[in-house]
Amino acid sequence: MLARHWERTRIDGLITSIRDGHSSTLLLAGGAGVGKSTLLDYLAKQADGMQVLSVTGVQSEVELVHAALHQLCRPLVDAMGLLPAPQRDALEITFGQRSGPVPNPFLVGLATLGLLSEASRAGPIVCIVDDAQWLDEASARVLGFVARRLDVESVGIVFALRTPNDGAAFDGVPSVIVQGLGRQDAEMLLSSLTPGPIDPRAMDRILEEADGNPLAIVEATRTLSPAELSTGIILTDSAANPSRLEEQYGERLHLLPDETQQLLLVAAAEPSAEPRIILAAAAALGVRPEAVEPAVEAGLCMSEAPIRFIHPLVRSAVYRTAAPEALRAVHAALAAVDADEADPDLNAWHRARAVDGTDENAASALADAAGRMQARGGNAAAAALYRQAVEISSDEHRRSSWLLRISQAELAAGQYDLASRDIAAASSDQLHASLRAEATLTAARVAFVRERSGAAVALLLDAAEQLSSVSVHASREAYFEAFSAAMFGASLATTDVTQVAERWLASGVQPGDRPAHMLLDAMTRVITEGTPASRRKMQEVVVAFRREVPDERTHLHWLWHATIASLAAWDYDTWDTVSNRHLLLARAAGDYNELPIALTTRAYAHLFRGEFPAALDAVHELAAITSATGGRMNPSAEVGIAALQGRDEELDALVRWTTADAQERADGSAVAIAYWGAAVLDNSRRRYETAFGWARRARTMHNPLHSATNWALVEYIEAASRQENIDASEELAQFEAVTVPYDTAWGLGIYHRSRALLSTDREAEEHYRESRRLLSLSPGRLDFARATLVYGEWLRRQRRLKDARAYLQEAHQLFAAMGASGFADRAAHELRAAGATPRSKRAGAAVSLTPQETQIAQLAAQGLTNSEVATRMFLSPRTVEYHLTRVFSKLNITSRHQLVAASADS
Numbered sequence: 001m002l003a004r005h006w007e008r009t010r011i012d013g014l015i016t017s018i019r020d021g022h023s024s025t026l027l028l029a030g031g032a033g034v035g036k037s038t039l040l041d042y043l044a045k046q047a048d049g050m051q052v053l054s055v056t057g058v059q060s061e062v063e064l065v066h067a068a069l070h071q072l073c074r075p076l077v078d079a080m081g082l083l084p085a086p087q088r089d090a091l092e093i094t095f096g097q098r099s100g101p102v103p104n105p106f107l108v109g110l111a112t113l114g115l116l117s118e119a120s121r122a123g124p125i126v127c128i129v130d131d132a133q134w135l136d137e138a139s140a141r142v143l144g145f146v147a148r149r150l151d152v153e154s155v156g157i158v159f160a161l162r163t164p165n166d167g168a169a170f171d172g173v174p175s176v177i178v179q180g181l182g183r184q185d186a187e188m189l190l191s192s193l194t195p196g197p198i199d200p201r202a203m204d205r206i207l208e209e210a211d212g213n214p215l216a217i218v219e220a221t222r223t224l225s226p227a228e229l230s231t232g233i234i235l236t237d238s239a240a241n242p243s244r245l246e247e248q249y250g251e252r253l254h255l256l257p258d259e260t261q262q263l264l265l266v267a268a269a270e271p272s273a274e275p276r277i278i279l280a281a282a283a284a285l286g287v288r289p290e291a292v293e294p295a296v297e298a299g300l301c302m303s304e305a306p307i308r309f310i311h312p313l314v315r316s317a318v319y320r321t322a323a324p325e326a327l328r329a330v331h332a333a334l335a336a337v338d339a340d341e342a343d344p345d346l347n348a349w350h351r352a353r354a355v356d357g358t359d360e361n362a363a364s365a366l367a368d369a370a371g372r373m374q375a376r377g378g379n380a381a382a383a384a385l386y387r388q389a390v391e392i393s394s395d396e397h398r399r400s401s402w403l404l405r406i407s408q409a410e411l412a413a414g415q416y417d418l419a420s421r422d423i424a425a426a427s428s429d430q431l432h433a434s435l436r437a438e439a440t441l442t443a444a445r446v447a448f449v450r451e452r453s454g455a456a457v458a459l460l461l462d463a464a465e466q467l468s469s470v471s472v473h474a475s476r477e478a479y480f481e482a483f484s485a486a487m488f489g490a491s492l493a494t495t496d497v498t499q500v501a502e503r504w505l506a507s508g509v510q511p512g513d514r515p516a517h518m519l520l521d522a523m524t525r526v527i528t529e530g531t532p533a534s535r536r537k538m539q540e541v542v543v544a545f546r547r548e549v550p551d552e553r554t555h556l557h558w559l560w561h562a563t564i565a566s567l568a569a570w571d572y573d574t575w576d577t578v579s580n581r582h583l584l585l586a587r588a589a590g591d592y593n594e595l596p597i598a599l600t601t602r603a604y605a606h607l608f609r610g611e612f613p614a615a616l617d618a619v620h621e622l623a624a625i626t627s628a629t630g631g632r633m634n635p636s637a638e639v640g641i642a643a644l645q646g647r648d649e650e651l652d653a654l655v656r657w658t659t660a661d662a663q664e665r666a667d668g669s670a671v672a673i674a675y676w677g678a679a680v681l682d683n684s685r686r687r688y689e690t691a692f693g694w695a696r697r698a699r700t701m702h703n704p705l706h707s708a709t710n711w712a713l714v715e716y717i718e719a720a721s722r723q724e725n726i727d728a729s730e731e732l733a734q735f736e737a738v739t740v741p742y743d744t745a746w747g748l749g750i751y752h753r754s755r756a757l758l759s760t761d762r763e764a765e766e767h768y769r770e771s772r773r774l775l776s777l778s779p780g781r782l783d784f785a786r787a788t789l790v791y792g793e794w795l796r797r798q799r800r801l802k803d804a805r806a807y808l809q810e811a812h813q814l815f816a817a818m819g820a821s822g823f824a825d826r827a828a829h830e831l832r833a834a835g836a837t838p839r840s841k842r843a844g845a846a847v848s849l850t851p852q853e854t855q856i857a858q859l860a861a862q863g864l865t866n867s868e869v870a871t872r873m874f875l876s877p878r879t880v881e882y883h884l885t886r887v888f889s890k891l892n893i894t895s896r897h898q899l900v901a902a903s904a905d906s
Contacts (some may be wrong), residue, residue: 007039008781010176014156015046016882018124020480023150027132028160028180036160039178040128050124051075063812066108070095071113072127079119087111105138109145117153124154132159133166138208140169141198148172180212189214193221198377202232209312219245220312226413227381230590231373232271233349234319248259249317254300259291261318262326264300266316267281269330269353271346278307281333287324306391328354345369349385355392363393367402374405379413379590400431404439404629411442414592414625417449437470441478448485457485461500466510477555479504483520484557485668487564487706499701501527515541515549516558523565527704532741539569539742541782545578556586556594563601567707570739570747572779579605595625603637604707607644610781610818615641634670643677644684646783646822649679672701674709679715684822686829692719692726710738714750718790721757732758746783749774752904753787756794764794785814789827796834806835812838849890857887861899 010026017024041590053074073095079090090103090111103111119125122874129135129143147157147170162168164175181189186207198527206229210216221229230233253261259545265283267273295301302308309315319327332337335350343570348365355362367389374382403426410419423443428746431439443462448456464478483504486497501524511521522538545562552558559582566574579601586594635654642651655674662670677700682691698712713735720728735754739747744819749771756767768791776782792807808831815824817836828838849857860866867880893899 003040004035004042007176008042011039011043011046011158014158015126018050018126018154018156021152022153022155023153025147025150025173026156026158027163027164027173027175027832028158028169028177028178029164029167030160031162031213033213033219036178036906037130038214040130040158040160050126051119051122052126052128054128054130055135057129057131062134062136064136065138066094066136066142067133068129069112069142072129072139072143073115076115076119079115079331079367083114084113087114091115105141106145106415107740109142109235113149114609116150116155120154125156127155127157129157129159132161132170133163135169135864136586138168140167144169149773157454169426171894181214181217182211182212183207185518186210186212186214186217186599188217190221190229193218194226198229201272205232205271206312206554208273209315211310213311216311216313218317224312224316225384227378227384231381233270233346234316234380236270237381237760245311246313246317246320249311249314250321251298252300253321253461256294256298256300257291259287261322261439262330263287263289263291264295264307264318265322265326265330266334267309268315269327269350270334272343277334277337282328284333284336285329287538295796328356345372346489349388351799352385352388352392358392358394360393360395360398363389363395363398364391367405369397371540372403374409375414379409380415382725383409383413383415383418390558397431400426401435404431406441407439408442410592411446411449412589412591416446419446422448434471434474437467437474440466441474441481444478445481445593448481448820454906456501457482457496460485465503465507466506472509472512475507475509476512476514476520479507479509480516480520480561481557483523484560487703492631496525497705500524502639514551514749515544516552516555516561519558519561519565523561523705523768526568530704530737532737535569535741536563537569537894542566542569542571542574546574548581553585553589556582556589556591556598558596559585560594560601564705564707568705568710568738569742570744570750571742572744572746575601575610576605592625596622599625600637605642607640608780608782610785610820612641612645612816612819628769634658634667634673636670636673639673639677640680643680644820644822646681646684646820648681648685651677668701668703669706672698672703672706672712675701676708676712676715679712679719681822683821684826685716686722686826687718688722692716692723695719702749704738709737715739717754717873718757728758733905745774746778746780749778749780749787753783753790757790761798768794781814781818783878785811785818786823788814789830790825792827793830796830801834804834805831806832809836809839846875849887854885856883857899860884860896 007028014024014026028039030036045056053072053075057068073091080091083091086107087110089098089100090107092098093100093103093724094108094111115127116127127143132140135143139471143157143159144167147159147692157173158175159167159170164177167173180186187203188587190203190206206217206220210220213781214604224234230321249348253264256264262285266285266287270278270281282289291308292301292303296303296308299310300314302309309318320613322330331350332354333356335347344365348362348369351362352359352366352376367383370382370385370389373385383406386409387401390402390406393399393402403422405427407419407423410416411424419442423439423446426439442461444456444460447459460478460482464475464482468479479500482500483497486500504520504524505528511517515599517537520637522534525534526538533667542565544565545559551556557731562578563575563582566572566578582594583598583602586598597627599618599622603622605614606612606615606618615637619641622637636659639654639658641647641652642654657858658670658674662668662674675694678697679691679694682694684686695712695716698708701709701711713731716731717728717735720726720731731752736751737753752767752771752774756764756771759767768787772784772791775787788807789811792804792811793803795801795807798804808827812827812831815821815827824838831838845869887899888894888897891899
C-alpha cells in the first residue's frame, strides 16, 4: 500500500481502541477507484483475532428493506437469544424468521446495538460496510443509529462511500476523505506494475490522465501493453487485455459528432500531448478546437486546452475504436507537423501508421527507430515497431532481418513463446550468411533461457562450431553461452563444462582481445589444467571487470561469467562490484533473460555479507519476474536464505522440489545448491552426520568453477571434523588447491578455518586466529561469524571457559543480528554449555518498542502479572495483554523468561 499514512493511522487507532475495550467508528469517503477498498482490506488484516463482519452495498438491492443489515448480522444469530424478548422479537420479524407486526425502527436499532454488544463479550468485533451509498435506506438508518451510540462494547464500524453527501444516515460518524495518490506515489505504483523502463513523457501523460486515482493507473497497465506503457505510443489496433470500462468509453464516443471524434483521435494519437502539435494537425484536417466541447459535456475529457482525457482508458478507447482510414489520415497530419524538428522516433511511427500498403522508406525509418528504442532498453516496444516495419515492407531480405531483430527483442523482454515463433519465421534463405549465423545462435539462446538448464549445452555448442567458419565473433559468443549452460548443467548435462572447455580450446578460434573472451579462455584452462598458474591467470583477467568493459551493456551475460570467476577465485570485492553492476545494467536494459541470474547472484552477495533483508528483496523481485515471463529458474537464492535462517520445513520442501525439477531439466547447479543448503542447515543444527551426507552428495555435482562445489567442501570438512573415524585430509587438500593460489582474505580465511577444524590442539589455535584475522578484512561477515563460533567451541573443549564465552557471545550476537537463526541457536547452546546466557537480540528486534511497550515489558520482566502491570499503568489487563503480544512479536520471543534476557540486553 502506497502512502495512506494518515488513513492507516486512523485505522490503527480504531483497532487499538477496540482492543482496549472501547468502541470506535469511521467513515471513508472518496471516488471510485481511489483506494477505499484497499484500506478496508488493510483494516481486515489489522483486525487479526477479531470477528470481522462485512457487507457491501449493491445497487440492485437498494429497495430490499433491511437486506444489508440481515447480511451483516447473520453470523451473530446465536447471540440473539441473549437479548430482551422485545428486542429479540423485533430482529426475528425484521429478518423474516417469524411473522408479526412491523417493529418500530427505533426498537430495531436498539436490538442491533444490543446484539453487537452481547456478541462482543466473546471478543472484539469489526463491522466493515463497503459501498455504503448503495445500502437500503432502512439498513443505513439502523447502522447509523448504532454507530452513534456505541461506547464500551469493543465494537468498531467502518463505512466506505463515494462522498460524505451520499451518507446522510451516517451523520456524526468521524470521517476521512480519501484523496488520490500524490505524484511520487503514483509514479511508484505505475513503475511497480510496468516491467521495463517507462518513457518520461508517457509517465507524465498516464499520470495526468489518472489524476492520482490508483484504479485508473492499474486499469491502464492492464489494458495497455508493456510496449505501449514504456513509450506512450499506442502500437496496436486492439487492447492487450481490454477492460469493460474501455469498452464503455468506446460506446459513448460513437455518440459524439464526427468532428469531435476526429479531434479526440488527433489528441489520442499524439503521445507527447503537445498542444501546438495537436492543434496544428487538427487544423490541417479542418477540425476546429471548439469541437472538443461535446466531449467535455459527455464527461470524456476536461475543458483544459487543447484536450486532457479524464482517464487513460479514454485515450486508448478513442484510438482503438477509430476506423483504419481515419487513423491513417490523423497520423499523416501529425507526421507533417514540423517533420524536420519532431522527435525522429515519433515521426517515423506516424509515417508508418499513415501507410496504406507498403512503403520501404517509412519501413526503414521505423526499423531505425526500433533499433534506437531497443538500445534504450525498450525491448517490447522495439519488437512492436519492427513488426510494423515488416507489415509495410515487401523486401523479403529486410523482412527476414527484422523478424530476427523482433525475436531478439522478444527474447530480451522475456516473451519466449513469441521469440520461438519469430526466430523460426526469420530463418530463411533470404538472410545473409552472417545473419543466418546470428539466427542460429538466437534460436539456441531461446532454448537455453526458457529452461535455464544444461539441456541446451549441445545445441549452443553445435551452433558455435557451425559459426566458426561464418563469423568468428558469433562463434566466440556461442562458445561463451555454451559454457554458461554447462555451468548450469554441471554433471547432469549430457555435455558437461569440461567437454565444452576442451572443444573451445580445440576449435582453434582465438579469444581475441575482448575481456569477456579472454576470461572464457582463462576459465577453460582452469578446468582443463587446474594449475596454480592457470588460476592466477583467471584471477588477473577477472579483476579487469571491476571497471566497465567495452560492449558489456549489449552483452550482459559476460558479467555473469565474471561473477562466476570472481567467486571461484574467492575475490569478494570483484564479485560484489560486478554482480551489482550486472543487476543495475540488466534492470536499465529491461533484459529479462539476465535479471533472474543477476538477482540470484546478488542475493548471495547480500547473504554472505549478512544482509538478509536485502537478499529477500532480490528473491521477491526474482519471483515476480519469473512469474511474469513464464521462464524457469531454480530457487537457489531461496535455498540459501532458508538454510541460513534455520527454516527447516521450508528448506526441506525446496530441496525436494528442486532436485526433482532440476533432474528433469539437467540443472546440476540447482541440485548442488540444494544439497549444499541442506548441509549448511544441518551443520548449524549440530546434525553433523546428515550434514556430512548432504555435502558429500553436493560434491557429486562436480563443476570445478561452480561455487556450490567449493562451498560443499567447506561443509564437508566441518561435518567430518565433528565425527570419529572420518578422514577429510584429502578434501582439505582439494580445498587448499582452490583457495590458496588466489591469496584472498576471504578464501584464505575459510581455508584456515577449515584447516583448524582438522588440526591437532597445538596447531589449531594458530589457524583459528589467522582465520579470524583474515576474515575480518573481508566483507563476508557470515564467514567471520562462523570462524568466531568454531574458535569459541574449540576453546570450550579446551576448558578455557572465560575465553570461550567471549567468542561465543560475539558469534551469537553476529548471527542473531543478521538473522542466521540456526547458527545463532548453535552459538547459544555452546554459550549455555560454557556457563553463560546469550544476551543478543534476535534478527528483527531492532524495531524499536514504543515507550508504553517498553514500560510494560520492563514491569513484566520483573515478574508482575498482567493485572498488576495494569494497576501500575492505569490500563485494563486486556490492553496489557495486547501490548505484550506486540512486544513478543517485535523481540521474536515466546515467553516471559526470554523477556527478562531481552530487557536486560536493551
